[in-house]
Amino acid sequence: EVQLVESGGGLVKPGGSLRLSCAASGFTFSSYSMNWVRQAPGKGLEWVSSISSSSSYIYYADSVKGRFTISRDNAKNSLYLQMNSLRAEDTAVYYCARQAQYGFTFDYWGQGTLVTVSS
Amino acid sequence: EIVLTQSPGTLSLSPGERATLSCRASQSVSSSYLAWYQQKPGQAPRLLIYGASSRATGIPDRFSGSGSGTDFTLTISRLEPEDFAVYYCQQYGSSPRWTFGQGTKVEIK
Numbered sequence: 001e002v003q004l005v006e007s008g009g010g011l012v013k014p015g016g017s018l019r020l021s022c023a024a025s026g027f028t029f030s031s032y033s034m035n036w037v038r039q040a041p042g043k044g045l046e047w048v049s050s051i052s053s054s055s056s057y058i059y060y061a062d063s064v065k066g067r068f069t070i071s072r073d074n075a076k077n078s079l080y081l082q083m084n085s086l087r088a089e090d091t092a093v094y095y096c097a098r099q100a101q102y103g104f105t106f107d108y109w110g111q112g113t114l115v116t117v118s119s
Numbered sequence: 120e121i122v123l124t125q126s127p128g129t130l131s132l133s134p135g136e137r138a139t140l141s142c143r144a145s146q147s148v149s150s151s152y153l154a155w156y157q158q159k160p161g162q163a164p165r166l167l168i169y170g171a172s173s174r175a176t177g178i179p180d181r182f183s184g185s186g187s188g189t190d191f192t193l194t195i196s197r198l199e200p201e202d203f204a205v206y207y208c209q210q211y212g213s214s215p216r217w218t219f220g221q222g223t224k225v226e227i228k
Contacts (some may be wrong), residue, residue, distance in 0.1 A: 037164075037217075050216055103173075104154075105154040105209065107175060107176075109164055110163060
């Protein structure tokens with residue numbers, strides 16, 4: 001069974017940093033591109049970042065470029081999101097999502113971790 | 120940037136009725152790059168349809184997707200109680216890589 005479990009969320013002050021983790025199991029993690037998608041309270045979905053299976057290709061939404069860094073450790077079956085210079089508008093539930101091999105979609109999602117940026 | 124506009128914002132229907140949800144793109148989108156998701160309160164999104172019309176694993180056949188170019192549709196042939204949720208369309212592009220529509224809420228009438 002495919003499982004994605006996020007952790008690392010919490011309350012942080014504006015300008016602060018946080019590192020999210022996503023532990024993957026039930027599939028060959030090193031064969032899949034992975035993504036972070038966020039959802040502000042009561043709002044829609046926003047793609048944040050993507051990383052290819054071997055970390056060769058990395059992409060960011062303009063809203064986080066230069067502040068967030070995505071990475072992965074295939075030996076540990078883990079995905080990460082380092083978030084720096086956090087702003088109130090970064091407050092959201094952050095989901096990790098597996099990119100399907102058959103299409104440009106996300107076929108499995110974690111349960112999400114809440115990041116709150118507030119003084 | 121391609122913008123996806125979903126309509127209506129809210130759809131009020133009764134169980135057993137047919138639901139038709141629209142997703143309109145600001146520019147032409149390859150059908151291969153169009154997907155639909157379902158999200159229930161407090162849960163992660165679930166992939167329903169990919170490639171505009173292919174059902175994801177385990178998705179009942181009452182869900183169907185269609186469309187091309189700039190107009191795409193998600194149809195739920197007969198609403199079951201568990202189908203009342205928010206639905207999002209998504210497209211893959213160049214920059215940003217993925218965008219989502221703002222969502223359509225299907226609520227019980």
